[in-house]
Amino acid sequence: MTLERNRPDEVRTQGMPAPEQVPSGPRTAVSAAVARRLFHAAVARLDITVVEEPTGRTLGRGGPLMRLHRPDEFYARVGRDGLIGFGEAYLTGAWDADDLAGFLTVPAARMATLVPEPLQRLRALVTPRLPSHHRSTEDNSQANISHHYDLSNDLFALFLDETLSYSSALFDTSFTPTGKGPGSVGDHLVATPPEPTDTADPARHHPDLAEAQGRKIERLLDEAGVTDGTRVLEIGTGWGELAIRAARRGASVHTITLSVEQLELAEDRIAAAGFADRVHVELMDYRALAATGATYDAVVSVEMIEAVGHEFWGTYFATIDRVLAPGGRVAVQAITMPHDRMLATRDTHTWITKYIFPGGFLPSVEVIDQVTRSETTLRLTGQLALGSHYAETLRRWDRRFLAQRDAVLDLGFDDLFMRVWHFYLAYSQAGFASGYLDVSQLTFTREDR
Structure with a gap:
């Protein structure tokens, strides 16, 4: 189904609910x-x-x-x-x-x-179980996405760089081959950790962050084979930077999102870049794609699989498989966790799902390989792991977020919200810095039948 654009009367900037009192007894x-x-x-x-x-x-x-x-x-x-x-x-x-x-x-x-x-x-x-209303069904998914991404475009602009990329950057470092990855993975590369760099003013980004975000996107587009005339599907629009860069290569782009706020700003940015005729932004659940009958030469998705939910990973990749044209390629950037921890924590309600991403759950690279091999004709043929780059990206976001405290409060958020988001950004940074979490660019091609 295509979802209705149902913008709330005002942006939800009233801050977070206070944690419950601890019962005595x-x-x-x-x-x-x-x-x-x-x-x-x-x-x-x-x-x-x-x-x-x-x-x-x-x-x-x-x-x-x-x-x-x-x-x-x-x-x-x-x-x-x-x-x-x-x-x-x-x-x-x-x-x-x-x-x-x-x-x-x-x-x-x-x-x-x-x-x-x-x-x-x-x-x-x-361990508490994930509430049923958080599960990423078609009925729940838009509310889950809205909880985070429809907070305020102005809020995200305060700590993101000018590309408005809300995903791991790829800094200018070398790649180290590590041999075969899990399952059918071909080239398995690891990005060399970047050197931390800051501006003197923590409220400003060093210009290399925007360059690194662009590098991340361009590599994904290269992996997906996007050139002049390519029909591109993007699952998860963000604020439009990838769609703009794909259109700049001469591609035609269909990009879908469940965030009303992101859709509106993405359309404005795409139009300002002069690509409104090449990019169609639509408020749509990925599961509705199969019914459209459209096919694409390339499918690209950046850090969206984390919101799918483990029950629907098969549906997600089967949908991509169904709409991918013969000879097409897929490039996905995915946050992952170790396979054993993924198995141990399925269906768990966490601090992150309670306060930040309702319904969110991280896959492992192994389970992605297993799901695609068992339920699709897609085959995982390449991996670039860049977890250390996400640690540095998050460090810079957190530094700038804290430096913008007055501006955040001026948007209507409160001190509790500041603590929630500082903990979220630092907690995430720690996950990647420790190696407990990773993020990879994964390339898929279709197995010949």
Whole structure:
């Protein structure tokens, strides 16, 4: 189905709802005591420093500093809600860190082993499940996307570069071949980590970020074989930069999105670039593509699969397979996690799904290869991993976001929103800096029948 453009009366800039109060009672007392013991045991194995106030007790082996301002609240929240409670305790100010991303990077590198293995087996019994209204069905998907991307175009413009690219950049570094990847992957390249670079004014970006975003897009277009006359489908418009660059190559572009705010600004940017006749932007769920009967020489999608949901990965790739013309190519940029962690965390409700991306879930490269091999004629033939580049991209976004605090508040957001987004950006940066998360450009071609 093609969705109706239903713009809200005003942009949702009222800030985030406050975290719930921790209930008192025996259950909270017991779970807090367990959380305290597990946290102390984990910290004792980590290169961090944790200071419990007001006693001044110090934990850890030394390293990035975390201050527990209200330990009782912290342990109660973690005991009741696990990692969601950990993040919410930051939002309430129960703990803080001067270098939030640096601190979070240390435990992120040991995420799979911080909880003793016998307790990990109980995960399914104690971990909250993803709410049904967050699942990325056709009925829910537009609301899920709107929750994040329709906050305010002006907000995103405050910390993104001038290309308005909200995905990992690709800085000017070399690629290292690492041999074969999982399954049928052919060329498997890893991008050399970039050198951190900043402007003197943290509210401004170094110009190489926009160049790096352009490099990322141009490589995807090259991988998809986009040239003059190519019929391109883009799943997930963003704010239109990829569509503009594809049209500049002489391609005709059909780009779809579920974000009303992004659609409107993308159309304006495309028209201003002089490509309104080459690019058609449409508010559409990817599942509706098959019914259109259209086919494309190239399909490109940048960091959209994360919103699909694991139940629908087969549908997503089968749809791409169905609309891809003979000889066509597919290039997807995807955030991924290790396969074993992906299997262990399916259907889990997390801090990220609660506050940032309802319905979001990260695949592994292995499961992408498995799904495409079993349910489509697409074959994964190339991979460029650039997780270190996402860590640097996020570091720059977070630095600029914090420097734009007054401008963010002027848009109608509040201090809680600032803490939510700082934690989100730092938490994400830590995931990539530690290697727990990765992002790859994946190339697919069709197997001959």
